[in-house]
Amino acid sequence: MSPAVTVDELRRRTQELLKAHDPQATDRLEFLRARFDAGLAWVHFPEGLGGLGLPRAAQATVDAELEAAGAPDNEPGRIGIGLGMAAPTILRYGTDAQKRRFLRPLWTGEEVWCQLFSEPGAGSDLAAAGARARRDGDDWLVTGQKVWTSSAHNARWAILLTRTDPDVPKHQGMTYFVCDMTDPGVEVRPLRQITGEAEFNEVFLTDARIPDTHRLGDVGEGWQVAQTTLMNERVAIGGRAAPREAGMVGVVAQTWRERPELRTHELHDRLLRLWVEWEALRLAGDRLRQQLAVGAPGPEGSAMKLGFASLSQRLSALEVELLADEGLRYDDWTLRRPETVDFTGREAGYRYLRAKGNSIEGGTSEILRNIIAERVLGLPSEPRVDKDIPWKDLPR
Amino acid sequence: MSLLYSDVEEDLRGAVRSLLADRCAPASVLARCETGEPYDLGLWRTLTRELGVTSLHVPERLGGQGASLRETAVVMEELGRAVAPVPYLGHSVLAVGALLAAESSVESRVTASLVARLAGGELIAALAVPLSMWPGADFPTSVRASGDGVLTGRASAVADAFAADLLVAPALGPDGPSLYAVTSGFAVTPAVSLDLTRPVADVVFDGAAGELVASGDAAVAALSSALSVGAGLLAAEQLGVAEQCLESTVAYLKERRQFGRPVGSFQALKHRLADLWHEIVTARAAARHAADALAVRDPDAPVAVAVAQSHCAAVAVHAAEECVQLHGGIGMTWEHPAHLWLKRAKADEIALGTPGRHRAALAPLVNLPGPS
Numbered sequence A: 001m002s003p004a005v006t007v008d009e010l011r012r013r014t015q016e017l018l019k020a021h022d023p024q025a026t027d028r029l030e031f032l033r034a035r036f037d038a039g040l041a042w043v044h045f046p047e048g049l050g051g052l053g054l055p056r057a058a059q060a061t062v063d064a065e066l067e068a069a070g071a072p073d074n075e076p077g078r079i080g081i082g083l084g085m086a087a088p089t090i091l092r093y094g095t096d097a098q099k100r101r102f103l104r105p106l107w108t109g110e111e112v113w114c115q116l117f118s119e120p121g122a123g124s125d126l127a128a129a130g131a132r133a134r135r136d137g138d139d140w141l142v143t144g145q146k147v148w149t150s151s152a153h154n155a156r157w158a159i160l161l162t163r164t165d166p167d168v169p170k171h172q173g174m175t176y177f178v179c180d181m182t183d184p185g186v187e188v189r190p191l192r193q194i195t196g197e198a199e200f201n202e203v204f205l206t207d208a209r210i211p212d213t214h215r216l217g218d219v220g221e222g223w224q225v226a227q228t229t230l231m232n233e234r235v236a237i238g239g240r241a242a243p244r245e246a247g248m249v250g251v252v253a254q255t256w257r258e259r260p261e262l263r264t265h266e267l268h269d270r271l272l273r274l275w276v277e278w279e280a281l282r283l284a285g286d287r288l289r290q291q292l293a294v295g296a297p298g299p300e301g302s303a304m305k306l307g308f309a310s311l312s313q314r315l316s317a318l319e320v321e322l323l324a325d326e327g328l329r330y331d332d333w334t335l336r337r338p339e340t341v342d343f344t345g346r347e348a349g350y351r352y353l354r355a356k357g358n359s360i361e362g363g364t365s366e367i368l369r370n371i372i373a374e375r376v377l378g379l380p381s382e383p384r385v386d387k388d389i390p391w392k393d394l395p396r
Numbered sequence B: 001m002s003l004l005y006s007d008v009e010e011d012l013r014g015a016v017r018s019l020l021a022d023r024c025a026p027a028s029v030l031a032r033c034e035t036g037e038p039y040d041l042g043l044w045r046t047l048t049r050e051l052g053v054t055s056l057h058v059p060e061r062l063g064g065q066g067a068s069l070r071e072t073a074v075v076m077e078e079l080g081r082a083v084a085p086v087p088y089l090g091h092s093v094l095a096v097g098a099l100l101a102a103e104s105s106v107e108s109r110v111t112a113s114l115v116a117r118l119a120g121g122e123l124i125a126a127l128a129v130p131l132s133m134w135p136g137a138d139f140p141t142s143v144r145a146s147g148d149g150v151l152t153g154r155a156s157a158v159a160d161a162f163a164a165d166l167l168v169a170p171a172l173g174p175d176g177p178s179l180y181a182v183t184s185g186f187a188v189t190p191a192v193s194l195d196l197t198r199p200v201a202d203v204v205f206d207g208a209a210g211e212l213v214a215s216g217d218a219a220v221a222a223l224s225s226a227l228s229v230g231a232g233l234l235a236a237e238q239l240g241v242a243e244q245c246l247e248s249t250v251a252y253l254k255e256r257r258q259f260g261r262p263v264g265s266f267q268a269l270k271h272r273l274a275d276l277w278h279e280i281v282t283a284r285a286a287a288r289h290a291a292d293a294l295a296v297r298d299p300d301a302p303v304a305v306a307v308a309q310s311h312c313a314a315v316a317v318h319a320a321e322e323c324v325q326l327h328g329g330i331g332m333t334w335e336h337p338a339h340l341w342l343k344r345a346k347a348d349e350i351a352l353g354t355p356g357r358h359r360a361a362l363a364p365l366v367n368l369p370g371p372s
């Protein structure tokens, strides 16, 4: 199908899907699979893989029609890593067989994905990762430790970054795999967070077996493949369409409106400042989306994540202060292993604490500033001591 | 609503920018500052006659090009980048803005020929109110009009009055608020101004004969509309100033070496510039949003203007302050243009309502009332 598909045609196809699978009378998964097969899952993906090869912007038409009809969605909050990171990487580097095997259940949410990148010794400096993959016939055996792995406890699959050649500089000796989380060599242990719950985990890999057919990209090409994942991570976090007051600002504004007795002049001015900044950031997000729609993606995505983290933190902090006596209480410290994360969920204390992660997960704000300074503004990099040394000889 | 720049807008930007690159280099702007001719009227003639910047958002039936405030905002950005010494804000945005708003009222007395002469840049106009006046301010009472339209009184710190042939003056007449066009009978005394490239002046009306252009509610609405358009489009200028400050600072830090390496490779500075870039990204979106909302008379325009002005004012000041600091000693010299940007940014923060005023205006609009 040509990219010249009109809005009307897209609407017609959506209506056809709705007619053939009345969402009120159809099993949820069955509907989602049918939607995928009709190419209406993510229209910018190729035909046969849940899409129609259309510009990203065309998705809005489909989503609006489906929402109006009360169709179920794929709970994007539960499968964010799959949708935002694994899928674009598989699309770009996967073989046909991999695309056919993984993308449909990924999109419908039948299979949850997690990201096995960070290690105790390799966080911001991800290229230092050392989980070792060794060839074993048609398979690979992976041994090492991953950490801060969100959703590992629900995940069926993982995108995994490994070290295959320790004798070359760190960026060169990496290989990227899809890892089966049910393999006996994979052990997942909860890691409790400052919120009390355990969204993320430690993952121990002991001769975890991965068939070579689950490799993404060439041997030694892992770093380049990971770049695709990380770039999409930032777009995914920063690129969502949002109405005014969506997100943390709306939560705090609501508390402000409902609780006039708590207001002070000082908090009022602070709230208005943050409201303005959030609105300006929201507009920047809109502008970014408009750029993407005409095919001219700007580097604004990293600005979005930087601003989102800082504003979420300052707004949630303000709410705790506003609540005064109630701000001294916390809803529940029980260790739980949640299936989804909602930054604006639960109560003010939780939101304040969870927002702290926004400037760490998906690349810290400091690393984002480095990226903006060097790649956007073209400022010279810091002197590097680690670039040309074989990985095994790096100072640790 | 498009927050992007159209091809036509980019072409306009290109034309203005290349003219300013030729005729408005920092050194020449600086040289003009302390002379008796703070305005570059030669440049103004080229801008108005050849590029038509003063007629963009004026409707065709009034002798304009029938474009919109979006295009005028692009010109503001470019003039802001160059801190060009031309009376564009006072003339095209504020004075013409007031006349266009008055013209659209039912009992309009604004003549098409007057607007046409202003649109063509034949006459330069200014709006005789303090530049610090904000859109929601009370109608000024410092100028009084008699029943037959004779004006007496004063207005201080008026932008671009020194260049003006015609003043659009709000005055209190026997029937209440009114708006007059005045071409003689007033004295303009330039003030020593913080902003060297947009000096303010004090205006005294001493029995000046004014031509009534609006009265009563129409006069109040026209003034408020002009100030609102002014505040919204000033955000575009502030964006331009901020971009200029960031670009010149980045360029300097790539070249300047200390401790055996470019100072731009020190992370402490890189992070400050990354933050500034982030602020500018959001300022651009807010400024574009305000220009568009004003252009299409979106009912949401008052929110868009308050957001844009309170945000962009602060971003421009921050950018200019960082520019001075990160240039080191040379940033503190009269010779380097950083101070021209700082002075413009700081004056712009006061102009047409401080950020605090705009936040106060925003509070009831978005239902965030203060403590009782």
Ligand SMILES: Cc1cc2nc3c(=O)[nH]c(=O)nc-3n(C[C@H](O)[C@H](O)[C@H](O)COP(=O)(O)OP(=O)(O)OC[C@H]3O[C@@H](n4cnc5c(N)ncnc54)[C@H](O)[C@@H]3O)c2cc1C
Residues within 6 Å of the ligand: A114, A115, A116, A117, A118, A120, A122, A123, A124, A125, A147, A148, A149, A150, A151, A200, A357, A360, A361, A362, A363, A364, A365, A366, A367, A370
């Ligand atoms: C809630 C949450 C969920 C996460 N989920 C996942 C996941 O699912 N999968 C996964 O692989 N990872 C995940 N992470 C890990 C995350 O990506 C890392 O924590 C992050 O990249 C930082 O690495 P680090 O923790 O090792 O900190 P370090 O890299 O050790 O950083 C320590 C401090 O030094 C700063 N720093 C480091 N290098 C520089 C530099 N060059 N310049 C300036 N400052 C620097 C950092 O900004 C930070 O402040 C998650 C993290 C959190 C908080």
